[in-house]
Amino acid sequence: GEKVEQHESTLSVREGDSAVINCTYTDTASSYFPWYKQEAGKSLHFVIDIRSNVDRKQSQRLIVLLDKKAKRFSLHITATQPEDSAIYFCAASRQTGNTGKLIFGLGTTLQVQP
């Protein structure tokens, strides 16, 4: 079946540095790529997404890059803060809108050291 691979299972950075989490996908029909964050004991929380009609999107300290040719997308967190520490999940979906059938990666545990 279709897969999303999340390349870093854990990532540790110093406060103020950038963190990059990389994902690849197999389904060439994927067109929607959201990222979710899960803090300890809490639910998944949407952070940012990108659609296949663009290759870059930024929201404050978060940047998502999409390389459709390589079937790769990445989350860049700049100027990291301790509260960025969490598990980050990438996902891919064939359609936008009310589908919700996301294929998730395994998650990356990000630790930001003060």
Place this chain on the structure above:
Amino acid sequence: GPKVLQIPSHQIIDMGQMVTLNCDPVSNHLYFYWYKQILGQQMEFLVNFYNGKVMEKSKLFKDQFSVERPDGSYFTLKIQPTALEDSAVYFCASQGQGAETLYFGSGTRLTVL
């Protein structure tokens, strides 16, 4: 922000028993989902539900599984009878009309003995 509540957070039952997992979605949302995560594996899509009907289900959504949302109350996942391989964390999510963002609950950890 909007919250999805899942009740209970943990459930332990004996194999063969019935279990119902409850989800209280975001109040004006119309699309509902269940995902299953076995320990150490990806979270996987089970089913989506809209207007009283299952819209799509995966091969993980076995015949023993059913979903419903009677009278706009909880969105439920029922497993009857349960099997050992049903042990997992089940996440509920809801979504607004025309929106893409899914709002997830914290999950229910189901242990089948």
